[in-house]
Amino acid sequence: MPPLALIVLGLVMFFPCDHAIDQDMGFYINSALNLFAGKGYTSMDGSSITIRAPLFPWMMAGSFWLLGVSVWSAFWVVRVFCILGPLAVYWLGERFVGKWVGFLAALLILSSYSMNFWSYTHLDAIWPVFVLLFVGLVHRALDTQKPPVFALAGLALALGYWTKEASILFLPLPFCLIALDKGLRNRRVVIGLCILVACFLLAISLWVFPLLFSGHDLYTALVAEKGASMLNAGIVMSPLALVKGYMVGLLDYYWGGSDNSQSLRANFVVAPLFLVAWLFCGLKAIQNDRLGRSLGVGLLLLSPYMAYVGHNNLRVGHLIILLLLSYLALAWFLIETTEGMLNLMKKRLKMPGWLKPVMTASLTSALIVVQVFGAGEKDKGSLLVMRESLISRTLAGKDNTLRMVNLYNERDREVGEWIRLNIPQGSSLMISSPGDRPIYFYAHAKYRVISMPMPFFTFYNTAQSTAINGRAKGPVVFLTAWSPLNDPRNWISALPEEVLHAAIKKYGVDYIITDAWLNFLTLYFDQNAGFKKIKEFDKGAIKIYRVLELRSSSKFEPLVVDRLIHYLRELYKSEPMKLSLYVKYFFEPYLGWNADRVRKLAGIALDGSSRGYRVVACGKIY
Structure with a gap:
C-alpha cells in the first residue's frame, strides 16, 4: 500500500502543466x-x-520510438525516475530500519519544492536511482554472500555510471x-567483491575503451572532463591547499560563498535538520549500525563532489543523490528520536500504545507542512x-x-518548422545560443547545426582556462561577461569578426540564425552586405540570414553588453588584481587592448552614447 500511495503522490507532484527545458537537458534530448x-x-x-x-539519451530515444518524437516523450523518461527515486529510498528504509522510515523519507522528498524543481530539469534524478539500487544490492550480497547478487550490484552501479560517471564514487x-x-572478511565475500568489480569494469569498458583508443x-575517459579537471587540480595542489579547499567547498555547499543562491x-x-540527521547517522555508525x-x-564518498559543487557555485541539484540520502537520514532520526522520547517517558509514566504512532504522525505532518507552506530564500514551498500540477488542475476544472x-517553446517550434519547409535538408546552420538546441530539435535533426563561436577567458578560483588561441585580427563583433562578480564561474567572451568568418568557412555555413537572447547580433549582420535577411519571427526576436560571401566590416563599432x-x-572597485590578470591573459594577447583601453571600456556611458562602442543588452530586441 505505501508504494502505491507514493506513486500517486509522485504523479501529482512531478507532472506540472508548465514544463521548462534548459540548455543541459536540450543536449540530451x-x-x-x-x-x-x-x-x-x-x-x-x-x-x-x-x-x-x-544511457540517458538511449532511454529517451526508446521513448521516441514508443511514443513518437516530441519534447513530452522525452519528459516521460525524466518523470519516471523522479518517482523511482523516492521509491528507492522507501525500499532502502524498509530494508534497513522499517517501512515507516522509508515511507516518511519518501513523503518528505515528494513534498519538497526544491526536490521537485531540481529533479526534472536535468538528469540529476536518474543516476541516483541506480546508485541506491547498488547500495541495497551490496547489503543483500553481503548478507547472502551469493555470487549472482554481487554481479547484480556491479551491474547496477554500471548503469549509474552509464548515466553519469560520478556514480563511480x-x-x-x-x-x-x-x-x-x-565478520564480513571471509573467502566468499572476497570472491564476491571480485565478481562485483569485474562486472562493473566489464560493463563500463564498453564506453571507456573506445575513448582511450x-x-x-x-x-x-573514466570520470569525464569535469571529473578529470577536479582530479588534476587536486594533484597539483599542495596538501594544505587541498585540505583547505576541501573544507571551504563543503562549507560553501551548505552555507554558500560569495553567492549563496545554490547553497x-x-x-x-x-537544511538545518539535515545536519542534525547526519550527526545522528555518525553516532549510529560508531555504534556499528549498518x-x-x-x-x-556514502557521505564521505560524496564529499569531494560536494566540495567541488560548493567551491564553484554549481547547482545544488548536481547532488540529488545526497539529498535523497539526507531525507532518509532525517526520517530515521525523527522516528528514532520519537521512540527514544517515549522510552524515557515510559520509565516515569504509563503510556498508551497509540501515543507512538500519533507522535510520529505529528512530527511528520509538521515537517510536511513546513515544506508545503514554508518558504526560504529559494525554497518556494510545494x-x-x-x-499547478496536471492532475490538480484537471480535478479543479481549470x-x-x-x-x-x-526553451523549446512555441516560437522555437515555429522556427524549426519553417526551416524544414524552406531550407534544403542537409544545409549547415549557425545558430546563436541558447536557441541552437531547440531549433535543431524542431527541425527534426535534418540539418547540421553549428553553435555561434564564443571564445572565452575565465577564472575558476584563480585557475586560468581559456579557449583563446592567438591574437584576433580585424573588428570585434561583441564582448560580454556571462556571470556576476560574486559567481566563481565569471568569464568574459569576445567574438572577433575573424573568428566568426573562420567558423563560417570551416563548417561551410549556409544560413545564420540569431536567437532572442543574443538579438543584438542582428546589428552586425544587418549592416554587413555579405549576409541577407530572409525571415524573421516574433517582431524580429529571431532572424534568419543567408550567407552570400564573407565581407569585412572594418568600421563596425564593437557591441559591448x-x-x-x-x-x-x-573589478576596479573590489578586485583590481583579478582585473589586471584579465588584461594580461585576455585583453592584451587576444584583442591587443592595453590596461588604459580596458579602463576606458569600464567607464563608457551605459546609454550607448560613447564613441567607438555600442552598449547593448541580452534579451533586448534590436
Whole structure:
C-alpha cells in the first residue's frame, strides 16, 4: 500500500502543466533524437559525443520510438525516475530500519519544492536511482554472500555510471563496509567483491575503451572532463591547499560563498535538520549500525563532489543523490528520536500504545507542512507545485493544457518548422545560443547545426582556462561577461569578426540564425552586405540570414553588453588584481587592448552614447 500511495503522490507532484527545458537537458534530448534518427551518439554538428555516457539519451530515444518524437516523450523518461527515486529510498528504509522510515523519507522528498524543481530539469534524478539500487544490492550480497547478487550490484552501479560517471564514487562502498565489519572478511565475500568489480569494469569498458583508443587520457575517459579537471587540480595542489579547499567547498555547499543562491541552506527550509540527521547517522555508525555505516560512508564518498559543487557555485541539484540520502537520514532520526522520547517517558509514566504512532504522525505532518507552506530564500514551498500540477488542475476544472516555457517553446517550434519547409535538408546552420538546441530539435535533426563561436577567458578560483588561441585580427563583433562578480564561474567572451568568418568557412555555413537572447547580433549582420535577411519571427526576436560571401566590416563599432561594463567596474572597485590578470591573459594577447583601453571600456556611458562602442543588452530586441 505505501508504494502505491507514493506513486500517486509522485504523479501529482512531478507532472506540472508548465514544463521548462534548459540548455543541459536540450543536449540530451538532441543526442537522443540523433540516436533515434540513426545518426549515432552525435552532437548537432555531427561530431561524436565523448563528454557523457549515453544511457540517458538511449532511454529517451526508446521513448521516441514508443511514443513518437516530441519534447513530452522525452519528459516521460525524466518523470519516471523522479518517482523511482523516492521509491528507492522507501525500499532502502524498509530494508534497513522499517517501512515507516522509508515511507516518511519518501513523503518528505515528494513534498519538497526544491526536490521537485531540481529533479526534472536535468538528469540529476536518474543516476541516483541506480546508485541506491547498488547500495541495497551490496547489503543483500553481503548478507547472502551469493555470487549472482554481487554481479547484480556491479551491474547496477554500471548503469549509474552509464548515466553519469560520478556514480563511480560509490565503488569503494562495499570495501569500506567490509573494513568496518570483521565478520564480513571471509573467502566468499572476497570472491564476491571480485565478481562485483569485474562486472562493473566489464560493463563500463564498453564506453571507456573506445575513448582511450580515440586519444583521451585515462582520467577523462573514466570520470569525464569535469571529473578529470577536479582530479588534476587536486594533484597539483599542495596538501594544505587541498585540505583547505576541501573544507571551504563543503562549507560553501551548505552555507554558500560569495553567492549563496545554490547553497543547500538557501534551497531547503529543512537544511538545518539535515545536519542534525547526519550527526545522528555518525553516532549510529560508531555504534556499528549498518544503515549508519552505509550513510556515513556514502557521505564521505560524496564529499569531494560536494566540495567541488560548493567551491564553484554549481547547482545544488548536481547532488540529488545526497539529498535523497539526507531525507532518509532525517526520517530515521525523527522516528528514532520519537521512540527514544517515549522510552524515557515510559520509565516515569504509563503510556498508551497509540501515543507512538500519533507522535510520529505529528512530527511528520509538521515537517510536511513546513515544506508545503514554508518558504526560504529559494525554497518556494510545494503548494504552488501541487496547485499547478496536471492532475490538480484537471480535478479543479481549470485549464490543463501542457505548455513549454523558456526553451523549446512555441516560437522555437515555429522556427524549426519553417526551416524544414524552406531550407534544403542537409544545409549547415549557425545558430546563436541558447536557441541552437531547440531549433535543431524542431527541425527534426535534418540539418547540421553549428553553435555561434564564443571564445572565452575565465577564472575558476584563480585557475586560468581559456579557449583563446592567438591574437584576433580585424573588428570585434561583441564582448560580454556571462556571470556576476560574486559567481566563481565569471568569464568574459569576445567574438572577433575573424573568428566568426573562420567558423563560417570551416563548417561551410549556409544560413545564420540569431536567437532572442543574443538579438543584438542582428546589428552586425544587418549592416554587413555579405549576409541577407530572409525571415524573421516574433517582431524580429529571431532572424534568419543567408550567407552570400564573407565581407569585412572594418568600421563596425564593437557591441559591448552592459553586464560586462558592470562587471569591469566592480573589478576596479573590489578586485583590481583579478582585473589586471584579465588584461594580461585576455585583453592584451587576444584583442591587443592595453590596461588604459580596458579602463576606458569600464567607464563608457551605459546609454550607448560613447564613441567607438555600442552598449547593448541580452534579451533586448534590436
